[in-house]
Amino acid sequence: MVNIMEANTITKNAGTAVLEDRAHTGTQESAERKPVFKTNNFNLWYGDNHALQDINLRFNQNEVSAIIGPSGCGKSTFVKALNRMVELVPIVRTEGEILYRDQDIFNRKMTVEELRTKVGMVFQKPNPFPKSIYDNVAYGPRVHGIRKKKILDEVVEKSLRDAAIWDEVKDRLNENAYGLSGGQQQRICIARALATEPDVILMDEPTSALDPISTTKVEDLMHELKKNYSIIVVTHNMQQAARVSDTTAFFYQGYVVEHDDTKVIFENPRDQRTEDYVSGRFG
Amino acid sequence: MQLIDKNVIAKKRSGRLTLNNAMKWIFFLCTMVGLIVLVTLIVDTLMDAVGYLNMDFLTNFSSSRVESAGFYGAIIGSLWLMFVTVPVAIFLSVATALYLEEYAPKNKVTDFIKINISNLAGVPSVVFGLLGLAIFVRAMAMGNSVLAAGLTLALMILPVIVVSSQEAIRSVPSTVREASIGMGATKWQTVSRIILPAAIPGIITGIILAISRAIGETAPLVVIGVPTTLLVTPDGFLDSFQAMPMQIYAWIKMPQEEFQYLAAAGIIVLLAILILMNSVAIFIRNKFSRRY
Structure with a gap:
């Protein structure tokens, strides 16, 4: 495992196929675009399959960062690497660094929990x-040792409000969450994630199992949530990426082809493959 | 172009429907075979037992005279026995199942162990009796005590509960597991708060099957040397005791016809106690099932 490199290192152009991460050198560059995640030459293998190759990315605080790409390009794998969920697969091997707030997540100083x-x-x-519903949302705080009913009540209400589902469920908090519709369940899951007061929220195709109306609600939610959180969202829906995100990374066959402000990616991409993908010519 | 000949479909239709109907009746008849045998057995036993099932039978110790022979010592002894067997078996098997499913590395050794636990369920009970005799009764010098017999029976039913618990744990969807782990819960928190509650109905089904087998098991007790002519109930786990199946077995061996009726009465009491214990388990199971 690689030791923590110098905190401010921003790796340039790692390989020929990988373009420089330009999302943070553009006109919007300013002091307030603080990074939450940075990866330095991150590689990942499933057994012999080299699923992620030399990933150099940076995701900013209080932004929605979208990751797009065709099926099997490694986008889900990548986002699961960011909270080390990918390690639940026993044959996974990684190399390189992922820095969360300048701290190497693979370093022993930071536990996965x-x-x-x-x-x-x-x-x-x-x-x-x-x-x-209540126990679902209170699960996180309880797991982390919060027992006081009063605090839990407040956390549950705030989280459900932030997830824009409080009004729909406030009268039936003690009913089973399985009784809700798919869209409501997903917002319960978002509320559940918010209840632990995380810094970053990873979303792995959060709307792919939802109907259009629920999808719109979740997208609006992302827009709201980025005021207080940083969101990294994987999506195979390009319109969604265009609608909700500030920056977009295009993954293709395990590489990052391009990462830039969403506007640039969709209107003026530098790479032909990006242009083909966002214009719907393949994928 | 028509690829499918509508006439063929029409011709085959009645055959399909007949088969459909026939299968239902075959399944029904198979169910009836088991049911009729069971009802016959119970009715036959009840007829034999009916004159002997009274308070004296429930409160008297065993005796060589039919008039004063009772089941009291055996009932109390079996309850003591279950008091050791059930908790030990549940604790050991659920822990084993959790380790194998949730903690053990996925490799050939684990697979080998899993297969052999299933095979263990097929080992004849008398072999477990011999094991108990060698280890608990002799090597650990427990004698023919409640503890020795209870631990032997616990080992005997272990594989049944392990296998059914493994099934139950495996059927908890991995998405729910990931949700818990993804929030920073530890493995143990995930296991104790999410996986076990969801798996409990399946685990209890295994426990019911296992208890039913343990309470009626005779062979291991014969090997261990559980007495049938004791006139006291145990005061502690290291005391000698009687057991219901042993008492029934002893009575059946007696030459006088009346003892056969006593045995029948014993069987009815054993079944009644078993049903009572299982209803507690089913009550717990339903309580947890309702959460879905």
Whole structure:
């Protein structure tokens, strides 16, 4: 495992296929675009399959960062590497660095539990626990040792409000979360992630199992949430990336082809493959 | 172009429907075979037992005279036995199942262990009796005590509960597991708060099957040397005791016809106690099932 490199290192152009991460050198560059995640030559293998190759990216605080790309390009794998969920697959091997707030997440000083508390995750399919709505949202705080009913009540209400579902469920907090619709379940899952007060929220295709109306609600939510959180969202829906994100990274066959402000990616991409993909010519 | 000949479809239709109907009746008949045998057995036993099932039978110790022979010592002894067997078996097997499913590395050794636990369920009970005799009764000098017999029976039913618990744990969707781990919960928190509650109905089904087997098991007790002519109930786990199946077995061996009726009465009591214990388990199971 690589030791922590100098905190401010921003790796340039690692390989010929990888373009420089330009998202942060553009006109919007300013002091307030603080990075939450940086990766330095990050590589990942599933057994012999080199799934992620020399990934050099940077994601900023209080922004929605989208990751797009065709199926099997490694975008889900990458986002799961950011909170080390990818390690649940036993054959995974990694190389290189991922820095969360300048701290190497693979360093022993940071436990996975600590990392995953700070970096929450919303999954592709709504996956509430077979418990009441209240117990679902209170799960995180309880796991972290918060017992006081009064505090839990407040956290549950705030999280449900922030996830824009409080009004729909406030009268049935003790009912099983499985009784809700898919879109409501997904917002419960977002509320559940918010309840631990994370710093970053990873979303792995959070709307792919939802109907259009629920999708719109979740997208609006992302827009709201970025005021207080940093969001990294994987999506195979390019319109969604264009609508919600500040920067977009285009993954292709395990490489980052291009990472730039979303506007640039969609209107004036530098790479032909990016242009082909965002204009719907393949993928 | 028509690829499918509508006439063929029409011709085959009645055959499909007949088969469909026939299968239902075959399944029904198979169910009835088991049911009729069971009802016959119970009715036959009840008829034999009916004159002997009274308070004296429940409160008297065993005796060589039919008039004063009772089941009291055996009932209390079996309850003591279950008091050792059930907690030990549940704790050991659920912990084993959790380790194998949640903690153990996925490799050939683990697979080998899993296969052999299933095979263990097929080992004849008398072999477990011999094991208990060698280890608990002799090597650990527990004698033919409640503890020795209880631990032997616990080992005997271990594989049944392990296998059913493994099934139950495996059926908890991995998405729910990931949700918990993804929030910074530790493995143990995930296991204790999410996986176990979700797996409990399946685990209890295994426990019910296992207890039913343990309470009626005779062979290991014969090997261990559980007495049938004791006139006291145990005061502690290291005391000697009687057991219901042993008492029934002893009565059946007696030459006088009346003892056969006593045995029948014993069987009915054993079944009643078993049903009572299982209803507690089913109550707990339903309580947890309702959460879905």
